[in-house]
Amino acid sequence: MWTSAVGSLLGGVFGTLARVRHGKPLHPRGTVFDAVLRRIGAPEPWGAEWLDTPGEDHGLVRLSRSVGLPRPLPDVLGLAFTFDDPTGDRHDLLLATTGLSPGTRFVLLPRRDPFDAPYGSLFPYRAAKGLVLLAAEPTSRDRFRLLAASPAGRWREFATLELTKGTDVEEDQPIRFDPMRYPLPGLSWPPALARLREPAYAAARRVPAAV
Template identity: 35%
Template sequence: MSENTPHHRDTDDAHADDAPPTDAASDEVKADAARAGDEVSDGEVSDDEDDPFPPGTVDHASLMGRGSAVVGRAFALVFLGVPRVRHPRPIHPRGFPLTGSVHWMPRNTRSGIRWIDDPAAGESQPLAGRLSRSIGLPAPLPDVIGLALRVQTPEGPADIELAATGSGVPLRFTLLLRSRPSPGVYGTLVPYESDQGRVMVRARSLGPRLPARMSELHRTLRRTAWWVELSHATPAGPWHPFALVDLRAAGSPDVMRADAGRRLIPGARMPAWFEALRQPSYDAVQRGDR
């Protein structure tokens, strides 16, 4: 990693929303932990206690999955019609291609996702990226800004799709309007599933402050790198930094089509209900491009 790599400093740790829970664990949580063979002391709380997507609700998940499949097919019909007006992309039509690398940092908290946990500190992988405006409003009008990253893993290319959100609860589950890409944070909005539970990924801009207009953004990122810190967290837990990303203007056509459902980072899974909700529309739009 270059000596110009910015030092990590998580300003969000000062916010109460990002602090780990400190209340005593409830009897119900203790009983659940005991059944799983774990012991939870009075001073500990499971990360999943306040999980907005609590595990173990099989019947609810089944009902949600069936409902999501119906809604997903409806979304597919809508997204097939939108490109007639906004070809070729119904959402995120205005994009800015990026190139760079991801550099793993020393870390002491595992996520359960191999791509996050397994690389050694100092290891790097190349990546491509795309910065986009979801609604497609012209800058400097505020929009939901998206950041897609395509990483080259030993198992093949994998996509991470992030959008402008907050860091704390509940704002990490909320899309936010912004006029410029940096400063700000980007989140996965919906947690991945892993062998250790549900995992969210956040990208936090470290600098520099970036302009809103694409032409100015291109000039800035040809001269200097945009540094972003990647972190993971449980849905209600604190953020744990695991990597730094440097991004520059790619100087190539805007052709990247991210699909985090089909190109998952190694060790991660999409919730079945969310896959049923989103994948039909993704597949329909991408078939329409061929």
């Protein structure tokens, strides 16, 4: 299938970038914060407990620049959140700066300020009741609203994400996020998207992450 062929091509590109950069092929530098995600539950259920029910998840957030261009040049910005559930299983959420309107939620948009731009999942997850996109919208310098929507539907808040370590501390860690290996609870990737994305992540995994 074409998705497998394109996925293999992307895997080769990402593997080469990882070797050249001696680590992450994209988002080479970032800032890591302690964070807590407080779920209030989606107003309309998706058939995924993590989206539908209240709860609290503690983990790490990394804010980064995709290409690694120096400030103040704009870049596609990334927001990644990793946490362990009560059973000890790890889950990763990766978002990048996109628009929120139906016409721009599938478009990566360069931005300057990580606290003045919306982030989106770009690709939809699969829940029991259909495809769902996720997004984060900043409300302050340390807080985001977490949103969910169908590919062309209305965004609805289901959680807040708060950075609990001072945002003036410039620190990075050799942590690598992997939404293919560590999917969100109750959500999965449509098979075609999995075939498209997995080779790139697999190629990146083969090169150790470094700060």
